[in-house]
Amino acid sequence: MSGIKQFFIYTCFVGVFALFAxxxxxxxxxxxxxxxxxIAMVQQAIxxxxxxxxxxxxxxxxxxxxxxxxxxxxxAQTAYILKAFFRDHPPERFSFQHKLRVGKDWYVHGRxxxxxxxxxxxxxxxxxxxxxxxxKSISIHQTG
Numbered sequence: 001m002s003g004i005k006q007f008f009i010y011t012c013f014v015g016v017f018a019l020f021a022x023x024x025x026x027x028x029x030x031x032x033x034x035x036x037x038x039i040a041m042v043q044q045a046i047x048x049x050x051x052x053x054x055x056x057x058x059x060x061x062x063x064x065x066x067x068x069x070x071x072x073x074x075x076a077q078t079a080y081i082l083k084a085f086f087r088d089h090p091p092e093r094f095s096f097q098h099k100l101r102v103g104k105d106w107y108v109h110g111r112x113x114x115x116x117x118x119x120x121x122x123x124x125x126x127x128x129x130x131x132x133x134x135x136k137s138i139s140i141h142q143t144g
Contacts, residue, residue, distance in 0.1 A: 038133035039099065039108060039126070046112065046122065047094040049086035054135070055079035059127070063137040070139075078138070085140065089114035094122070104128045105136075112140070119143045 038057065045053035055078050062078045063070060066085060073081060089112075096110040106126040113119045125137040 035101075035106060035126075035128045035133050039096065039106065042108075042124070042126075042135070043094065043096050043110070046110070047091055049091040051079045051082035051086055054082055057126075057133060057135050059134040059136055062135055065137070065139040065141075067141060082138075089116065089118065089120070091115075092117075104130075106133070111143070 042054060042057055055075050058075045058078045061072050061074060064073050064078055064081050065071075066081070092113045092115050094110055094112045096108050098107075098109045100107045104127055106124075106128070108124045108126065110122045110124075111119055112122050119142070121139075121141050121143050123137075123139040124135055127134050127136050
């Protein structure tokens, strides 16, 4: 292949890669610039039962408590545990009811209703490290 053809193919490849990869990475970086916006995205992810999206906001190790059993999990394990919870308790709706900011930490409490008409109290502790919001703990307890 001639040098011009190779250059053209390479340029097209880089252009297509930039078209798809860069806007997504910029969107993800943007969603990490505002703690309130990040909390809203976490709320939406919980409401839709999207464990993978929630785990993107998890710290490297997150304390997860479901009905009292508390364990420290990696980000991937956190996604797995939440996926199992959402599978067993499909979401009907979710809303944060209280948000409290103390320094760089946020404590958010919400109510989660599953399709079986049970409700759960969800509490998340999140930390703003100056660049992004990280979920440090998730606690889920059945209320009714």
